[in-house]
Amino acid sequence: MPEYPWDAMAPYARTASMHSGGAVNLSIGTPVDPTPAVIRQALSGAADAPGYPTTHGTSALRQAIVDWFDRRRGVPGLDPADVMPTVGSKELVAWLPLLLGLGAGDVVVRPAVAYPTYDIGALMAGATAVAADSLDELDADTRARVRLVWINSPANPTGIVRTAEELKILVEQARQLGAVVASDECYAELGWGKWDPERGGEPVPSVLDPRVCGDSTANLLAVYSLSKQSNVAGYRAAFVAGDAAIMANLVNSRKHAGMIVPYPVQEAMRVALGEDDHVRAQKDLYRSRRERLLPALEAFGLTIHHSEAGLYLWCTAGEDTWHTISRLAKRGIVAGPGVFYGEAGNGFVRVALTGTDERIDAAAARLRA
Numbered sequence: 001m002p003e004y005p006w007d008a009m010a011p012y013a014r015t016a017s018m019h020s021g022g023a024v025n026l027s028i029g030t031p032v033d034p035t036p037a038v039i040r041q042a043l044s045g046a047a048d049a050p051g052y053p054t055t056h057g058t059s060a061l062r063q064a065i066v067d068w069f070d071r072r073r074g075v076p077g078l079d080p081a082d083v084m085p086t087v088g089s090k091e092l093v094a095w096l097p098l099l100l101g102l103g104a105g106d107v108v109v110r111p112a113v114a115y116p117t118y119d120i121g122a123l124m125a126g127a128t129a130v131a132a133d134s135l136d137e138l139d140a141d142t143r144a145r146v147r148l149v150w151i152n153s154p155a156n157p158t159g160i161v162r163t164a165e166e167l168k169i170l171v172e173q174a175r176q177l178g179a180v181v182a183s184d185e186c187y188a189e190l191g192w193g194k195w196d197p198e199r200g201g202e203p204v205p206s207v208l209d210p211r212v213c214g215d216s217t218a219n220l221l222a223v224y225s226l227s228k229q230s231n232v233a234g235y236r237a238a239f240v241a242g243d244a245a246i247m248a249n250l251v252n253s254r255k256h257a258g259m260i261v262p263y264p265v266q267e268a269m270r271v272a273l274g275e276d277d278h279v280r281a282q283k284d285l286y287r288s289r290r291e292r293l294l295p296a297l298e299a300f301g302l303t304i305h306h307s308e309a310g311l312y313l314w315c316t317a318g319e320d321t322w323h324t325i326s327r328l329a330k331r332g333i334v335a336g337p338g339v340f341y342g343e344a345g346n347g348f349v350r351v352a353l354t355g356t357d358e359r360i361d362a363a364a365a366r367l368r369a
Contacts, residue, residue: 005116005340012329019332024363026352027336029156029311031231033285033356036278039230039268046267053263055255057085057239061270065239068273073188075208075222082217082247084254085261085269088236089186089225093117096182096221097125097148099253100246106147109135112344113158115184118150131342135173146179154187154195154204154309157341157350161195161204161308164211171212175219180246183207186225186238187310189279190286195309198280204309208242217242228311229279230272237261237269286311289353289360296364297351305348313351314338324349331366 009027016023056062062080069075086092094117097108106127110118114131122129127147132138135146151170153162162170167183174181188204195201205212208222221242227233240250254260261269272278294304294313302315302324317324321337328335328349338348355363 009325009334009337012325013334015326015329016332016334019366021332021362021366023332023334024355024359024366025334026355026359026363027334027350029228029352029354031228031233032354033231033282035231035234036272036275036282038275038278039232039272042271043235043264043268046264049263051263053260053266055084055260056251057083057261058263058266058270061085061266064270064273065241069206069208069241072203072276073206073209074203075206075210078208078217078241079244082244083239083241084247084251085266086223086238086240087259087261088227088233089184089223089238090117091236091259092223092238092240093150093182093184094121094124095259097121097127099250100148100180102127102147105145107142107145108148108150109138109146109179110150111152111155113155113338113341113348114150114152115156116340116342118152122148131344135170135177143177146174146177149174149179149181151181151183151207153183153185154191155306156187156310157312157336157338157345157348158305158314159187159307159310159312161191164205164209167205167207167209167212171207171220178219180219180221180243181207182221182223184223186223186228188224189229190283190311191309192287192290193308196287198283217244219243219246221246226269226272229282231282232268232272235265235268237265237272239269285357286353289355289357292364293351293353293360296367300367302349311353312336313353314348315351316348319347321346321349331369333363333366 065083066078102125104126108122112131119129225238336350338345
């Protein structure tokens with residue numbers, strides 16, 4: 001395994017901590033606002049759980065996931081048998097190639113600028129990770145070996161959103177190759193501008209949307225996490241849905257491996273998925289922070305690229321990534337280096353919206369100084 005990349009941030013974090021107002025850490029997208037009371041009450045109410053939970057998830061939770069897909073994602077008619085809770089979405093991203101039986105010679109395609117765990121998953125299975133935003137970029141030999149294609153929309157770190165038509169083209173190409181398409185959609189509730197339904201935009205499309213996949217979920221998986229929308233990163237609450245045959249195999253494999261979401265967390269997920277008010281309230285907070293931080297970054301000389309959705313602003317000053325990271329650290333601000341997300345991220349930094357109002361305001365003031 002490669003060294004964990006975030007360890008390289010230690011000296012910059014030390015520099016930022018020396019600022020008279022303390023460090024503003026906007027490097028990692030970990031929620032900082034309280035977990036909504038309705039979710040905490042559901043967790044504590046299910047705390048008397050002496051028996052083993054079900055790997056597949058309770059029937060009530062699976063129905064809540066199906067209802068959520070219909071209500072929030074424009075995906076009607078999912079079978080509750082074809083969904084399953086996971087221990088956060090990162091563990092599924094990391095283990096999916098192995099659980100699908102991939103190995104030496106197989107290719108896993110991931111976005112050109114991407115969350116590093118897609119590569120780690122391929123590495124653990126002995127497969128080869130290839131960075132590409134379109135299957136048209138691959139040569140004939142590589143295309144013939146593609147077994148898994150990762151989509152990340154909205155993307156981390158870039159905030160790019162793929163339209164339904166773009167997703168449809170990719171799905172059709174992957175199906176022609178017999179490859180599985182796994183769509184990491186954990187920022188789908190955090191669209192901005194044209195992707196912000198609360199401001200007249202449209203919802204971010206899912207790979208399971210009929211406009212994308214037609215009347216079949218064959219070869220498709222959608223992955224979602226409640227960490228961002230519900231402030232439950234500490235609960236490790238996520239789920240996967242899609243192709244019936246693949247899901248049955250994943251449930252069976254995970255039973256053998258003991259990959260089980262604790263019952264109190266399953267109940268908290270069930271309640272969270274049925275309660276939309278807290279999601280809107282949290283999004284309002286992030287929208288406000290984004291509107292204060294974005295112009296301040298521009299005033300500092302950074303240009304914002306993409307960032308149409310998600311919890312990050314993808315920025316560049318047209319200079320080496322580490323030089324920008326150093327200049328920000330001297331103002332007491334810790335950002336994420338774009339080079340952590342692949343070679344195409346060189347020159348960029350990722351600035352998270354996950355600071356309290358007070359910390360976001362402090363960062364904005366320092367950037368404008």
